[in-house]
Amino acid sequence: MNEVARANDLYASNNYLQAADSYESLRERGFNNGHLYYNLGNTYIRLGKIGPAILNYIRAQKLIPRDENLQANLNYAIQQTRDKIMPPPPDTLATLFFWVSDLSVNENINFALAINLTFWLILTAWFYFRTDFLRLVRNSILFSLLLAFVAIGVKLHLESSSRTGVVLAKTVSVKSGLDASNITLFELHEGALVNITDERQGWVEVQLDSKKKGWIPKDSLEV
Amino acid sequence: MGLSSPVFAEDIRALASVDRNQITLEDNLQLSITIQGTQNTPPPELPSLPDFRVTSSGTSSSTQIINFKRSVSITHKYRLTPMNIGQFKIGSARIRANGKIYTTNPITIVVQKPTVQNQSADKSVFVETNVSKKTAFVGEQLIYSFKLFHRVEAKNLDLSMPFGASHFQKEELGKAKTYQSVINGIQYQVQEISVALFPIKPGKAAIPSAMLDLDIYHRTRSNRRGFFNDPFFGQGIRAEHKVLRSKPLSVKILALPEKNKPRDFKNIIGQFNIQANLGKNDLEVGDTTTLTITVSGKGNIRGVIFPEPDLNLQFKVYPDKPEFKQAVAANQITGQKTFKFALVPLKPGTVTLPTLTLDYFDPEAKFYRQIKTRPIILTVRPSSTEETLNHVQSNSINNNLKKTEIEILAEDILPIHTQLNDFQNVNNEIGTSTLIRFVFPALLFVMAAFFIRKQKRWTTDVAFYRNQKAYKTASQKLENLTRSQKSEPKEFVSKLSEILREYIGDKLNMQGKAITAAEVEQKLKESDYQDNAANETRKLLEKYEALQYTPVSSGNNLELLNESQNIIKILEKKS
Numbered sequence: 001m002n003e004v005a006r007a008n009d010l011y012a013s014n015n016y017l018q019a020a021d022s023y024e025s026l027r028e029r030g031f032n033n034g035h036l037y038y039n040l041g042n043t044y045i046r047l048g049k050i051g052p053a054i055l056n057y058i059r060a061q062k063l064i065p066r067d068e069n070l071q072a073n074l075n076y077a078i079q080q081t082r083d084k085i086m087p088p089p090p091d092t093l094a095t096l097f098f099w100v101s102d103l104s105v106n107e108n109i110n111f112a113l114a115i116n117l118t119f120w121l122i123l124t125a126w127f128y129f130r131t132d133f134l135r136l137v138r139n140s141i142l143f144s145l146l147l148a149f150v151a152i153g154v155k156l157h158l159e160s161s162s163r164t165g166v167v168l169a170k171t172v173s174v175k176s177g178l179d180a181s182n183i184t185l186f187e188l189h190e191g192a193l194v195n196i197t198d199e200r201q202g203w204v205e206v207q208l209d210s211k212k213k214g215w216i217p218k219d220s221l222e223v
Numbered sequence: 224m225g226l227s228s229p230v231f232a233e234d235i236r237a238l239a240s241v242d243r244n245q246i247t248l249e250d251n252l253q254l255s256i257t258i259q260g261t262q263n264t265p266p267p268e269l270p271s272l273p274d275f276r277v278t279s280s281g282t283s284s285s286t287q288i289i290n291f292k293r294s295v296s297i298t299h300k301y302r303l304t305p306m307n308i309g310q311f312k313i314g315s316a317r318i319r320a321n322g323k324i325y326t327t328n329p330i331t332i333v334v335q336k337p338t339v340q341n342q343s344a345d346k347s348v349f350v351e352t353n354v355s356k357k358t359a360f361v362g363e364q365l366i367y368s369f370k371l372f373h374r375v376e377a378k379n380l381d382l383s384m385p386f387g388a389s390h391f392q393k394e395e396l397g398k399a400k401t402y403q404s405v406i407n408g409i410q411y412q413v414q415e416i417s418v419a420l421f422p423i424k425p426g427k428a429a430i431p432s433a434m435l436d437l438d439i440y441h442r443t444r445s446n447r448r449g450f451f452n453d454p455f456f457g458q459g460i461r462a463e464h465k466v467l468r469s470k471p472l473s474v475k476i477l478a479l480p481e482k483n484k485p486r487d488f489k490n491i492i493g494q495f496n497i498q499a500n501l502g503k504n505d506l507e508v509g510d511t512t513t514l515t516i517t518v519s520g521k522g523n524i525r526g527v528i529f530p531e532p533d534l535n536l537q538f539k540v541y542p543d544k545p546e547f548k549q550a551v552a553a554n555q556i557t558g559q560k561t562f563k564f565a566l567v568p569l570k571p572g573t574v575t576l577p578t579l580t581l582d583y584f585d586p587e588a589k590f591y592r593q594i595k596t597r598p599i600i601l602t603v604r605p606s607s608t609e610e611t612l613n614h615v616q617s618n619s620i621n622n623n624l625k626k627t628e629i630e631i632l633a634e635d636i637l638p639i640h641t642q643l644n645d646f647q648n649v650n651n652e653i654g655t656s657t658l659i660r661f662v663f664p665a666l667l668f669v670m671a672a673f674f675i676r677k678q679k680r681w682t683t684d685v686a687f688y689r690n691q692k693a694y695k696t697a698s699q700k701l702e703n704l705t706r707s708q709k710s711e712p713k714e715f716v717s718k719l720s721e722i723l724r725e726y727i728g729d730k731l732n733m734q735g736k737a738i739t740a741a742e743v744e745q746k747l748k749e750s751d752y753q754d755n756a757a758n759e760t761r762k763l764l765e766k767y768e769a770l771q772y773t774p775v776s777s778g779n780n781l782e783l784l785n786e787s788q789n790i791i792k793i794l795e796k797k798s
Contacts, residue, residue, distance in 0.1 A: 001643050001646060004643060005643060008641050011639055012639075031648055032648055032649045032650070032651065033645075033646050033647065033648060033649055034649070035640040035642075035645050035646055036646060038639070039639040039640055042639045043639075063649055063651075069638075069640075072636075072637050073636045073637055076634060076635075077636075079634075104649075104651075105651050105653075106649060106650075106651060109653065109657060112661075113660055113661065116661055116664055117664045119664075120665055120667065120668040121664075123668055124668055124671050124675075127672065127675045127676075127679075156653075181319055183265060
């Protein structure tokens with residue numbers, strides 16, 4: 001915690017390079033926290049590194065998805081990029097389970113745990129009070145519990161299937177195949193958000209929409 | 224035809240060629256890169272050509288069959304426009320084909336100045352640029368014009384007109400104009416395009432050459448008349464591609480004089496007029512009238528701003544968004560900016576609205592001027608409804624007016640998060656502990672359910688209650704009996720018999736005192752007690768009966784007590 005405070009102080013005193021080093025060393029040691037990624041994103045913005053800034057904001061979004069400051073800064077950072085690519089809109093599954101995107105994995109689990117505990121408590125109360133009202137409550141809670149379990153599954157599926165990458169190279173040519181000699185289809189610039197659909201031999205297939213799709217070297221982006 | 228031509232493998236070769244080696248700055252060069260032996264290659268990688276502007280002018284492919292031998296080739300054509308004079312080398316282009324890299328031969332090009340003859344006045348096409356003033360003040364409007372003079376047909380015009388963005392701000396002045404002009408007795412078609420430039424800093428500002436790419440069409444007349452002796456058939460058209468450059472220009476930019484500079488001068492430069500009008504001069508307290516201030520003239524009128532007039536708390540003032548109209552007249556930007564303020568009088572009386580002033584620099588006269596509005600007198604009568612002015616109502620007037628838009632001056636990120644309590648390491652993995660947390664309430668429930676059911680049975684099921692309590696009650700009674708061993712042997716045996724019967728009665732939920740030994744055995748067997756346990760019980764009860772009715776008791780009390788305890792334990796185990 002002291003190290004976080006020290007990094008925050010470095011940021012406050014405009015020592016952005018050292019602040020970034022401090023936040024990064026915490027991250028490399030496995031410290032996983034949405035606010036840490038958010039602060040790191042801010043530090044990279046101050047250093048003019050839009051790509052790493054967006055990458056860390058996207059990482060933060062998985063842990064603190066409802067943070068308004070994070071959303072504002074991510075939008076600001078995207079506006080600074082040349083390609084100005086906004087995160088993809090939610091697909092059908094994400095729209096159907098609309099609340100799942102607003103909760104982190106842990107929040108989804110804690111929500112299910114709370115409903116689980118409530119359900120067993122109500123089932124215990126059922127021994128004493130066999131009323132129609134309690135039956136309705138019991139059945140509703142059971143339905144919610146099942147929904148919460150499915151929501152955890154949906155969340156885990158969305159996290160693993162939609163891999164959003166951020167271009168870190170200044171400019172990268174998107175090729176038609178897995179080799180630099182292939183035709184350049186279009187170019188992406190630092191900070192561009194792409195959907196990774198495949199990975200082979202040190203190259204990744206990226207997709208922006210149904211028409212814009214191609215291969216870029218894996219080391220030109222980070223997930 | 225119908226013959227299928229045999230295909231022979233052919234060597235791949237790459238060749239570069241130009242249409243000429245010596246050109247002037249007014250000419251273009253065509254570079255052709257031909258790949259023989261294949262048509263299926265990506266475009267060639269051209270060498271770096273910093274002294275030329277390169278534009279692609281397409282590809283052409285050819286297939287020839289000579290003596291049953293098929294040869295194919297593809298030619299990529301580029302137009303090279305020289306940017307400087309001198310001798311330049313076009314390096315090797317690289318072509319990838321069949322996994323190999325082929326390179327072309329380098330070519331040397333000489334670029335010369337246009338010949339004197341080309342510069343002469345009677346040429347068929349030439350360009351000219353000029354700037355309205357050679358000396359100007361910072362912020363003063365200049366007109367930069369480009370003119371193309373031609374007396375032959377000109378097509379495919381491509382103009383590059385740099386203006387020196389570090390010294391000027393540019394504003395477009397509309398589309399190109401076309402007119403005719405006579406120079407040295409020769410009539411030219413003129414195409415003119417102009418932009419307004421506003422100098423942004425003092426010093427010597429250079430305006431680089433403008434460059435125009437175009438194709439011109441010369442009509443040539445053959446000496447030989449055609450078959451029909453008609454001039455139409457003897458006429459031909461010769462196309463020529465040209466690159467025309469204007470001479471670079473320079474403008475001396477002067478800083479605005481410090482002498483007599485108004486204190487709050489806002490860099491307004493040009494010539495302007497100001498006018499103020501009031502919607503109605505006679506109104507009641509609480510009524511609304513609109514004060515309109517119009518500034519018109521030529522110059523950077525867009526920058527004119529007026530703060531909310533200070534009316535000494537006699538009026539509530541609601542400013543509207545200023546309206547700006549721009550027009551281009553005679554190559555000059557003129558415009559009109561209108562400011563509107565809704566005024567709601569708060570007190571009755573005769574009021575003179577103060578004059579509003581605008582300071583600007585007149586570059587023609589080279590000094591600062593001030594213009595002002597005329598004073599406006601208005602009469603405010605007391606409200607006829609005899610109501611005090613309701614400020615909430617006056618706000619509704621504000622809603623009817625167009626809201627003043629907030630001008631976004633800059634954007635920045637929001638600050639970092641500093642609440643240290645929120646910086647806890649988050650573990651996103653679903654592990655055994657998560658599963659335990661899900662299963663634990665269910666386990667607790669099972670235990671609670673067992674306990675609750677048992678409790679409920681205690682209170683509602685008499686048989687269960689008696690069954691559960693039987694052993695404890697019997698043990699208690701036997702203990703009490705042990706303490707009173709002094710009693711008569713017959714009485715002792717009678718009590719033992721009673722305790723055992725009651726125990727069995729409790730166990731089987733029946734009246735224990737009244738049943739006989741044989742009935743006990745039968746009931747125990749019916750209730751799934753083992754046969755020898757039932758037998759033993761019957762025997763013991765019969766023994767008690769025998770002892771009770773024997774004239775002299777010969778039994779040992781303690782032995783009988785132990786026997787009773789043992790049989791109860793056996794029955795308890797089997798239950």
